[in-house]
Amino acid sequence: MATKSLPSLKSYPKACLKAEENADLFSELPEEILVSIMSSFTIEDAARFSLVSRQCERTWRYFPVLIFKDYHSKEKFWDSWEAIVEEKACFVRSVDRVLEKHLGTTIDEFRIIFDLELSSQSYVDKWVAVALDKQVKRLELDFQSNLRKMHVRDSRSHRPLPICFDLPPKFTGFKSLLTSLCVRYVNVTNEFVDYLPLSCPLLEILCIQGSRYLTRITGSLHVKQLEVSYCRNLEKIDVSARKLLSLTLNFVYPIELHIVDAPSLFKMSIGEAKILPHAFDNLSDILSQLVYLNLRFCLILPLMRGLVNGVPMPKLRHLELTVTCALIDSSLYQCIFVIQACPSLEKLTLKLERFIVRTVADRQPRKWIGCGFPLKCLKTLELVGYRGIAMDLELAFFVLDYASMLEEIIVDFVPLNDNDKRQRLVMLQMKLPQGVKLTVK
Template structure:
C-alpha cells in the first residue's frame, strides 16, 4: 500500500463507539494520531482485520479518508496464474469493495483507487463506486482495470465512462468541484467526456488516461485556461491532436502515435514522450513540436523501439538539437535486439551543459537471445566533454553492443562522474538464458572505470523498459 498522510478525521458523522467493557480497551486509549498512523500503514484487508481489535480502530476504519483497493498479485507469472479462477477472483474483489463502501461513515474522502482486472460486465458495480466517490466529494479518483499479464483483451469489453444517460441517474454531473486528480486506465472515454471533466472540474490538477480509449480522438480546448499541472496520455492510439492552454502545466507525458501538439504551457519542466513508433524522422517530428519548451526542461524521457530494419533511423537520434540549458536528468527507455547503436543521441547529451544524471533503461525483445545477436565491434565516440554529469544509471543491462558502447562513451567523456549504477531486471515473463553472459560483461566493464568512479549494483527492477504495445482488437 502506498504511504499516505492522513488528514484529521473531522468528517465522520458518528462518534467512536463507547460500549460495555470499553475501559479494558487499551488500544482505544492511545492518542488519535497514533491510531491513525497504525491504520495508515495497512492495506484495506489488513485494516479491516485490525479494526476488530478496538473501538478506536474500528471508528477510524469506518471513516477511512483514503480507500485503495488493489490486486494482491499484480505481477504473477501468467502461466502460473490460472485464468479460469479470474471470475471468482473478480467476484471476491467486487464483494470486498462493496462491503467497505457500504460500511463507510465519513462525509468526505480524499481518495478512491480501484486497481483490478475488471471489464464491462461489472459496469453497474463500478457505476455505484463512482456515485459513492462523487457523493463523498472525492479529491483523487483512480480506476485502473489493467488486464492480467498474458490475458488478451478487447476495447469493446473495457468499462466505459458513464454516458449522458447514465450521468443523470448517477449524479456524476454534480459535485466534481473537489476533484483534483483523475486517473483512468483501460476505461473507454470520448472527446466529450474529457471536455466535460476539464470544464466542470475547476480544481483538476492531474489527468491521466492510459489504454482503452477508443473514442478519444482530439482534445481541443484552445481558449480555456486549464488548471492542469500534470497530464499523461499513454497508448491512446486513436488520439490525433492536442490543443490546450495550460499555463500551470509542469509535466507532460505522451506515449503513443506521434500527434499534432499545440500545448501552451509556460511552466513545463518535465516531459516524457515516445513509444514503439518513435524512431528516426518521427523522433525529430516530436522534438520539433515541443521545441519552444526545450530550453526550460529539467527532465526529459524518451521511449524508443529500435530495429535493425531501420539502420539509418535508429542511429539518428537528434542530429541538431538546441541547447538544453536547464536539463538535469535525461532518461532513455529502449527496447532493442542488442546490436543497434544509441550514439546518435550523444549530440543531445552534448547540448545539455548542466546534465547531472543519465538513466538508460533497456529491455530486449523477448524472442531474442544472445546467440541470435550479431557481435559487431564497439565504436568509440569522442563527443563533447560532459562537464556536470555525476550519475550514470543502467537498468536492465544487456551486456551487448548497444549498451556497452553507450556506457563506454559516457564514461570516457565525463569529467565529474561519481557513480555508475547497474540494475538487473527481475525476470517475470520468461527465463533469460543470457543472464550469466550479461553479468560477465558487467564485470569486464567495471575494470575499465576510473578509480574515482564508484560502481554500485542497484536493486532489481520489476520492469525496466515499459514499451507501449498495441491492444488486441
Template sequence: MGKFASGFGLGKCAKREQLPKDHISELPLEILLHILSFLTFKEAARTSVLSKRWKNLWTYSARLDFSDFSALKRIEESQGAECENVRKMERCKFVKWVNKVLQLHKALALDEFRVHFDLQGSSREAIDKWLQFAFSRKVQRLQLDLSGHTNFGRQSPKSYAFTYGPLGISRKSSESNPCALIDFKSLRALRLTGVNISGEVLEFILHNCQCLENLVVRYSYDLINVEVSGPLALKHLEICFCFNIRCLTIRDTNLVSLKISYPDTLVLKNVPMLVDVSVDGFSDEGIRGVISRLSCCLLKLEVLTLPVSSGEARELEEMLHELPPQLPKLKQLTLDVLTEEGESLLGLTDLIRGSPNLEKLVIKMGLDDEIVRKRRKLRKAINYSVQHLRVLELSGFLGYTNEVELVKYFLDNAVALEKIIIDTRWDPGEFCCPELETEAEEEEEEEKCARRRAKRRLNRLTPSHVELVIL
C-alpha cells in the first residue's frame, strides 16, 4: 500500500509501459521509399497515419495503381436506368480521385502506372493528362484497362482511343519526323485493354520505344492491320480479342513469346527466337491451318498452347506422320479441348508423337459440355511409349469415361510420369465478372461430385510412384 501511496509503484509501471522508440521512421529516406515499393499504392497511402515522418512519403511512391473494384461492382449490380446514373457518378468520383493524387505526387520517376476502371472516350481529356503525366515521369510499366469489371465483349467504337495526343505530338508531325519528337527510352511494358488503338499508332510506339519488351493489346476496335518488324527490343507480344483485325504480320524480329486469338490473321516470317506460342481461338482452316501458319517456328518451339477438338487430332496425326518429328524441342503443350457427342479424347494422344521431348502436358476441357457425361465402355488407343512426360494436368475434369481413359493411357505409356494433377474447379480466370458469381456457386456442388468420382476412379488406377493431386 505504501508503494502506491508514494507514487513509486505507479511511476515504475508507467516507465515499464512506455512505448519503444520508433527506429524505423529514423531510417534514411531512400530506405523508407524502398520499403514502400513492396506495398500496393493504397497500402502505401495508408502509412501516412503512422507518424509525421510517414505523412507524405506515399507521394514519392514509384508505383501508382488506380483501381476501385468496389465501385466497379456497384456499377455492375445496378439495373436499368439506374445503371447509367451510377456509372456516371462513379466515373466522376474516380476521375477526381486520380486527378487529386497526381496533383500531390512528387516522385520524378515511375516504375508502374496502372488504371483499371469503367471509362470510355467521354473521359478522354482526363485520361490524356494521366498518360502525359506517366510519360513525363519516365514510366517503365504502363497498364490502361478501361474494360470495367468484366472483359466480355468490351470492344466498342466509343472506347477511349489512344492516339498521338498523349505522346505530346500531332499526327502530321509524327509522320514527318517521329524519332525526334518523343523519347520512350524508359517504357518497358505496355498493356492496353478496352482501349482503341490503330495499327499506325501501335507501330509508331514499337519503333520509338527503344526498351519496350512486353506489349499486350486486348479489345481494340480500331486495330485492323498490324506489322511488327525490324530490330525491336520487343520480346513478348499478345494481341487478343481485337475482333476487327485482318492481318497481323510479324517478321524479322527477335520475339520470344506470342499470344493471339485469331490465327487466320497471322503471318510469320523469320522469327528465330520465337519459342512460346499461344493460340486461344479456332481457325477456319482447322488445326492443320494453325500448324501451317506456325511452320517457320515449329522446330524451335518449347511451349505451345492450341485449341483443338478431339476429332481434329486425327487430321493432325496424318500430317505428323508426313513430317516427323514436328515439334522436337517442345517441353510443354497445353490443349484447350472441345469434344463432340461423347467422343473419346484418346485422339489427342496422337499429338504427343510429334513431341518426343515433351515434359508437361496440360489439357483444359470444356466447362459445361453435357456430352462429356455420356457413359460408355473404355476404349483403347495404340500404345506409344512417351519417354519424357513427367507431369500430366487435366483441368475441368468431371470424372467421366473419356477423361478416365485418357488418364489410363498415360499411366500405361508415360514411363517417366511423376505427377498427375486433376483440377475439378471452375475457374473463369481473367474474364471473371459479377454475373458469373452465381453460376460459380452453382458449380460448387458439381465440383464436389467430380472430386469424389476422380478419387473413386483414379486412386485405384494410379501406381504408388505417381503422385495424384485432386483439386
C-alpha cells in the first residue's frame, strides 16, 4: 500500500503562510456577527478567540459581557498557601489588564466571582467605578468562599463569619441604569438600600448576601426578584412590593417579617429549619398565591409538625424540598404536612445536598402512616442527590402509593459507579407501576 509522503522541510514556510492567510477568514465577517458569536463567551474565551484574527482581536476590546470567575477545581488550592496567594494575584492582574484595554463605552454585564482577600479592596473599588462609568446593566460581586480564612466571630453563635468587602465608594450618590445588582459578602448599608429606588429606577433584580451592616429593609421596593440571605444583623423586613415575582429569604435567626401588597408574587424560596415556622406564620397571605415553593432545611434539627399551620396553598404546582444536611437515618415524614397543604401539586422535587456520616447503619424504609390522602394532580417526582436509602425511598413509596396520575420519576444520583446505581434502583423499580417512566441521570 502506498503511503503519503511527508512534506519536505523547505515546504513548511509556504504552508505556514497559507494557513495564516486562511486563519483570518473571521476578519471578513461583519462586526455585528462577530459580537453575536462572542456574546456567549467568558472574557477568557473571548481573549483566546481574539488570537484567531486581527478583527477578533479588535472586537473583544469592545466586548459587552465581562465575566471574571474561577473556573478551576478548588482542590488545587489546597496544595500550598503560596499557590493560593499566586492564584489570587494572577486573577487581580487579569481583571486589571482587561479593563485597561476595554474600549467599549458601555458594559451589559460585569461579574466578579472569586475568593479575594481584603487587600484587594482598592482594586474592587476601581473595577466597580469603571463598570458604573460605562453604564453597566447587570452587576455581580461575589466574594463568597469556603476556603477563606475567617477571623471575625459572631458573638451570638460563636461561629466564624466570612470576611466582607466594603461597598465601593462609587455607589455613594450614584445614578445608574442597573437592571440587576447582586452583592455577596459586600457590606451593604440601610441607607444604600433606601436610596436604590431613586438611584436605580430600572432595577429588577436585587440580591444581598452576607452583609454585616444591613439591619433593616423597609419601604417600597420596585424590583421583580429579591434575595436576602445570611445577613446576620438583619432584624426587620417590612416592604410593599407590587412588582415582586420571586422572593428568596435565608436567615440564621427569626426576624420581623412583613411582605405586603405583593399581588404578583408567585415564586418563593425560604430556609433554614430554625426560621421556617416563624416565616410561615408571617407570610400566610403570600402562601395562598404561590405557584412554586422551595423549602431549605437541615434534618439534624427536627422540623415542627405544624409547619404550615393549616394554611392552604391551592395554587402551588411545584414544591421543592432542599435538605441541606441530614443524618443517614433521618426521615422526611414531617414534610407530608406541607405536601397535604398543596392539593394542586404537579411536581415534587427532593434535593439531598449533604449527609453527616455516622456509625449508625441505614434503616429499612417505613410506610408513612396517617397519609391517606390522594395526590390527585402529581405527575412528576424528581429525586436529586438520590442515594437509594430509607429517607428518599420513603418519599418515593409514598408518592407511588397516592399519586394516581404519576407519569415520571426522575432520579439524579450522587456520583456513583454504574453497578452501585443499579443496586440502589432495585427497590424503587420493584414498586414502579406500569406506565410510570423512570428517567435516570
